[in-house]
Amino acid sequence: MKIELPVKTRLAFPLKDKSPLASLRAGDWILISGKILAGRDQTHRRLLELLEADRPLPFNPQGQLIYYVGPTPAPPGRPIGSAGPTTSYRMDAYTPRLLELGVAATMGKGPRGPEVRKAMLQHQAIYLAAIGGAGAYLSRCIKDATPLAFEELGPEALLLLEVEDFPAVVINDLIGQDYYQLAREKWRS
Amino acid sequence: MKIISQEEVIEAVARLAIEANVDLPPEVEKALRDARQKEVSPTGKMALSILLENARLAREAGLPICQDTGVAVIFVRLGQEICLQGDLYEAINRGIARGYSQGRLRPSVADPLTRKNTGDNTPAIIHLELAPGEDLTISLLPKGCGSENMSAIRMLPPSVGKAGIIDFVVETVSRAGANPCPPVTVGVGLGGDFELAALMAKRALLRPLGSRNPRTDVALLEETILEKINALGIGPLGLGGRQTALSVNIETAPCHIASLPVAVNIQCHAARLKEVSL
Numbered sequence: 001m002k003i004e005l006p007v008k009t010r011l012a013f014p015l016k017d018k019s020p021l022a023s024l025r026a027g028d029w030i031l032i033s034g035k036i037l038a039g040r041d042q043t044h045r046r047l048l049e050l051l052e053a054d055r056p057l058p059f060n061p062q063g064q065l066i067y068y069v070g071p072t073p074a075p076p077g078r079p080i081g082s083a084g085p086t087t088s089y090r091m092d093a094y095t096p097r098l099l100e101l102g103v104a105a106t107m108g109k110g111p112r113g114p115e116v117r118k119a120m121l122q123h124q125a126i127y128l129a130a131i132g133g134a135g136a137y138l139s140r141c142i143k144d145a146t147p148l149a150f151e152e153l154g155p156e157a158l159l160l161l162e163v164e165d166f167p168a169v170v171i172n173d174l175i176g177q178d179y180y181q182l183a184r185e186k187w188r189s
Numbered sequence: 190m191k192i193i194s195q196e197e198v199i200e201a202v203a204r205l206a207i208e209a210n211v212d213l214p215p216e217v218e219k220a221l222r223d224a225r226q227k228e229v230s231p232t233g234k235m236a237l238s239i240l241l242e243n244a245r246l247a248r249e250a251g252l253p254i255c256q257d258t259g260v261a262v263i264f265v266r267l268g269q270e271i272c273l274q275g276d277l278y279e280a281i282n283r284g285i286a287r288g289y290s291q292g293r294l295r296p297s298v299a300d301p302l303t304r305k306n307t308g309d310n311t312p313a314i315i316h317l318e319l320a321p322g323e324d325l326t327i328s329l330l331p332k333g334c335g336s337e338n339m340s341a342i343r344m345l346p347p348s349v350g351k352a353g354i355i356d357f358v359v360e361t362v363s364r365a366g367a368n369p370c371p372p373v374t375v376g377v378g379l380g381g382d383f384e385l386a387a388l389m390a391k392r393a394l395l396r397p398l399g400s401r402n403p404r405t406d407v408a409l410l411e412e413t414i415l416e417k418i419n420a421l422g423i424g425p426l427g428l429g430g431r432q433t434a435l436s437v438n439i440e441t442a443p444c445h446i447a448s449l450p451v452a453v454n455i456q457c458h459a460a461r462l463k464e465v466s467l
Contacts, residue, residue, distance in 0.1 A: 003238050006231075027232065042304060072253050073293040081293055082253040087335045087368050109335070110368035110427065131239050132335065132370035132426050133459045135256040136247035154306050155256075155295045167239075169232070169428060180367050183429025187230050188422030 367427020
C-alpha cells in the first residue's frame with residue numbers, strides 16, 4: 001500500500017542557512033532528505049559533558065537536525081533496523097544549549113517543555129514529530145547509518161544517518177505555534 | 190506428572206520474544222483498522238494508515254514493529270503437577286537473552302544509576318502464578334517505555350467514589366498526551382493495595398482488545414472512561430482526533446475500608462503480546 005502524504009515542503013539537511021524554516025507552519029507534513037544526526041539520552045549527556053569541558057563536539061552543529069532515536073541492530077544487507085522516534089521531553093534539559101550552537105531542528109515525539117520552546121524561538125529552530133512506533137516503516141527512508149561517537153553506548157550511540165523522503169509533522173514553528181495544542185483544541189468534543 | 194526441560198523453556202521464550210516484537214496481534218491490527226475507519230481528523234487518519242502499513246512491513250521484513258523492543262514483562266502460570274528441570278527464572282532470562290540477540294531486538298535494559306546497558310535485555314520482569322494442572326503458560330508483553338513512563342498510581346480516599354476514579358484515569362491519559370503513542374490501551378487496577386493495583390493495571394493489558402470486564406458495573410465504567418478519553422481531542426500520535434484510546438481495561442480486587450488504590454498502566458498502539466503453552 002502506497003501512502004500519499006499531503007506534503008507541503010521538502011527539506012535537505014544540514015541546512016546552509018535557516019531561511020527555509022520560516023515558511024513552515026505547525027501541522028505541515030514535510031519530507032526530509034540529506035544527512036541528519038541520531039542520538040538520545042546518554043549521547044546528549046556526553047555532548048553536554050564535552051561542552052562543559054570546553055572540548056569540541058564530534059560534529060559541526062550549524063544547521064543540523066538531531067533525531068531522537070535508538071534503532072534496533074541492523075539485519076544483514078540493511079543499513080539499520082527499526083528506527084522510530086523516542087519521547088523528546090527526556091532531551092529537554094540538553095536541547096537549549098545545542099540550539100544556541102546552531103542546531104536548526106530536533107525530531108522525536110511528544111511535546112517539548114517551556115524552556116525548549118523559548119530557546120527555539122530565540123534561536124529560530126523548529127521541532128518535528130516523526131511517526132511514533134512506525135520503526136519498520138521509517139527504516140526504509142534511512143539509506144545509510146555511520147557511527148560518529150560513543151559506540152560503546154550501543155543503541156544510544158551517536159550516528160550520522162543518510163535519509164531520503166523521511167516524513168515528519170511540524171509541531172513547533174517559528175511563530176510560536178504548537179501543533180499538539182492546536183490539534184487538541186480543534187478536536188476536543 | 191509432565192516433565193519440562195530447561196532448554197524447552199529457553200527455546201519457547203526466545204521464540205516468543207521474536208514473534209511478539211515482529212508480529213502485531215491480529216486483534217490489535219483490526220482495532221487500528223476500525224479506528225482508522227472512525228477517525229474524523231485527516232492527520233489522525235493518515236497516522237493510522239502509516240501504523241497499519243508499518244505492521245505489515247514489519248511482519249514481511251521480519252523487523253521489529255517498534256525500535257523500542259521493550260523491557261520483557263513475563264506472566265507465568267505454572268501448573269502444580271509439572272516437574273520443571275532446572276531454574277525457571279534462569280531459563281526465562283536465558284530465553285530472553287537468546288531471543289533478543291537472534292532476533293536483532295534492541296537491548297533496552299540498563300542499571301538505574303550507572304545507566305550501563307546489561308547488553309542482552311535481561312533481567313526480565315517475571316510474575317509467577319501457581320495454577321492447578323499440567324500446563325505451563327508463558328505470556329510475554331514487551332513493554333516500551335514511551336508509554337510505561339506515563340503510568341501513574343494514586344491512593345485515593347474512598348469518598349471520591351466513581352467520579353474520582355474516572356477523573357484520575359482521564360487526567361492521567363490527558364497529561365500523557367502524545368508521549369505514549371496513542372491510540373493507547375489503558376490498563377486500570379482498581380482496589381487491592383499499592384502494589385496489587387499496579388500489577389492489576391498491567392495484567393489488564395493482557396486482556397484481548399475489545400473485551401469487557403465480566404462485571405457489568407465495571408464494564409460500564411470502562412465504557413464511560415473510554416468515551417471521556419476519546420473526547421480529549423489528542424488523537425492518533427497526538428496529532429489530533431477522536432481515536433485516543435482503543436480500549437480501557439479495568440481489573441478489580443477488594444481493598445481496605447480506608448483505601449481506594451487506582452493504578453493506570455498505559456500501552457502504546459503497538460500492543461504487542463504473545464503467549465505459549467508447554
